[in-house]
Amino acid sequence: MELDITPGIQKKGIEVAFELVEIWGSDHWNGDEVAYVKPVRVNGTYMITDDTVVVNAEAATVIQAPCARCLQPADISVRGEIEEAFLRDREDREWSIADEEYHYKGHIIKLNDVVRVSLLQELPTRILCKEECKGLCPVCGTDLNQSTCSCQKEIGSRNPFSALASMLNEDEEV
Numbered sequence: 001m002e003l004d005i006t007p008g009i010q011k012k013g014i015e016v017a018f019e020l021v022e023i024w025g026s027d028h029w030n031g032d033e034v035a036y037v038k039p040v041r042v043n044g045t046y047m048i049t050d051d052t053v054v055v056n057a058e059a060a061t062v063i064q065a066p067c068a069r070c071l072q073p074a075d076i077s078v079r080g081e082i083e084e085a086f087l088r089d090r091e092d093r094e095w096s097i098a099d100e101e102y103h104y105k106g107h108i109i110k111l112n113d114v115v116r117v118s119l120l121q122e123l124p125t126r127i128l129c130k131e132e133c134k135g136l137c138p139v140c141g142t143d144l145n146q147s148t149c150s151c152q153k154e155i156g157s158r159n160p161f162s163a164l165a166s167m168l169n170e171d172e173e174v
């Protein structure tokens, strides 16, 4: 995702509006495979000063990620805030790899990294397809949103202490 700042070169110190829309594919986040299922939209302004371009924007898309309970794909609308300064790369300056600042060359600012992180960090730590998702049966793996299985009942009838056990479990959760 590249921001061309050519229109702003003659407007130093003035905020210039921009909009970028790009289709992104799959990605990885927190050990999950995720996908951008809507185009990534970035709306905002940039302002050029002597050696720095300050970008203020909002990014939005829909990210698909596996539900933590049933593993079915869940679509999550995310909005990220971008407020970042990009320093101009110059021939006479050497940057170390550990440098944490963002840089740009020529008239193009590569926004991929800042947009990506601004969106992905908005994902909930525990992704659910729906709040009341019943998840998978821990015994047979049946998706309990779609059908039922008899595992819970069988465990219950075989174990005379199950009623007591579930009472203890309820206590634990309090």
Ligand SMILES: [Zn+2]
Residues within 6 Å of the ligand: 067, 068, 069, 070, 071, 072, 128, 129, 130, 133, 134, 135
């Ligand atoms: Zn689910």
Ligand SMILES: [Zn+2]
Residues within 6 Å of the ligand: 137, 138, 139, 140, 141, 142, 149, 150, 151, 152
């Ligand atoms: Zn089951």
